[in-house]
Amino acid sequence: IKYNALRIIRDDLRRKAKPGVVGTGAMSDPYNPLEEELLLTRHGLELVGAYGFGAAITTKSPLVTRDKDILLEIKEQSPVLCLVTVTTPDDGLAAKIEPHAPPPSLRLQAVQELSQAGIFTGVLMNPVLPFLTDSRENILAMVDRVQKTGARFLYASFGVTLRMNQRDYYYQRLEETFPGLAARYQRIYGERYFCAAPRSGELWALFARECDRAGLLYKMEDIISASRAGYESQQLSFFPPQ
Numbered sequence: 001i002k003y004n005a006l007r008i009i010r011d012d013l014r015r016k017a018k019p020g021v022v023g024t025g026a027m028s029d030p031y032n033p034l035e036e037e038l039l040l041t042r043h044g045l046e047l048v049g050a051y052g053f054g055a056a057i058t059t060k061s062p063l064v065t066r067d068k069d070i071l072l073e074i075k076e077q078s079p080v081l082c083l084v085t086v087t088t089p090d091d092g093l094a095a096k097i098e099p100h101a102p103p104p105s106l107r108l109q110a111v112q113e114l115s116q117a118g119i120f121t122g123v124l125m126n127p128v129l130p131f132l133t134d135s136r137e138n139i140l141a142m143v144d145r146v147q148k149t150g151a152r153f154l155y156a157s158f159g160v161t162l163r164m165n166q167r168d169y170y171y172q173r174l175e176e177t178f179p180g181l182a183a184r185y186q187r188i189y190g191e192r193y194f195c196a197a198p199r200s201g202e203l204w205a206l207f208a209r210e211c212d213r214a215g216l217l218y219k220m221e222d223i224i225s226a227s228r229a230g231y232e233s234q235q236l237s238f239f240p241p242q
Helices: 002-015 040-050 062-075 091-097 104-116 136-149 164-177 181-189 200-214 220-228
Strands: 021-024 054-059 080-085 121-125 153-156 159-161 194-196
Touching: 002 040, 021 040, 040 054, 040 062, 054 062, 062 080, 062 104, 080 104, 080 220, 091 104, 104 121, 104 136, 121 136, 136 153, 136 200, 153 200, 153 220, 164 181, 181 194
Parallel strands: 021 054, 054 080, 080 121, 121 153
Antiparallel strands: 159 194
């Protein structure tokens, strides 16, 4: 299966008339626990670099730092963008809402390591969970911690999306971990797909002001544009992960 997957990636890259940026991590984490042994993402990145493509990686795992040597090689010819998801800098709270993910402290260390290596790296504060991580204190702490890593950006979405089956599981976990909170969600949001954080406008204004103060990019169009600086002569459309 491993080599079939790599063959598919190789053949798809080979068919492209012009290089672009290969995005991975939108639907599943490219650095899941099996990656440490299988090296599928690492070998995939080697193919990306060999065919002259750039890479955009979204992950919750500090394992991404293992591949900074390949990312630096890709960076010599094409854009590299690393987006590390951190929803709160509080390891204790994160252990409750993301029990199977590495602690935020390790993820932020990874952001710092990648940034110091010269790789265009930042943080996704996404989702911002209503009544859990949508406080002024959490936003201020995130901006402060991200700035200290040397990251280039901090992007946030003030709410959470809930598909039908996902919603049932999420409400179940809320009730187990934060008794009474699921009923509050159901009362306020019902069957909505996007559950916006209360006072999201006020929180966004605070977030934008603090990011400006910290010198962090926070609009996705600005993040993409900055990550491509110096590579404008290439075709830089994004290809979905294979």
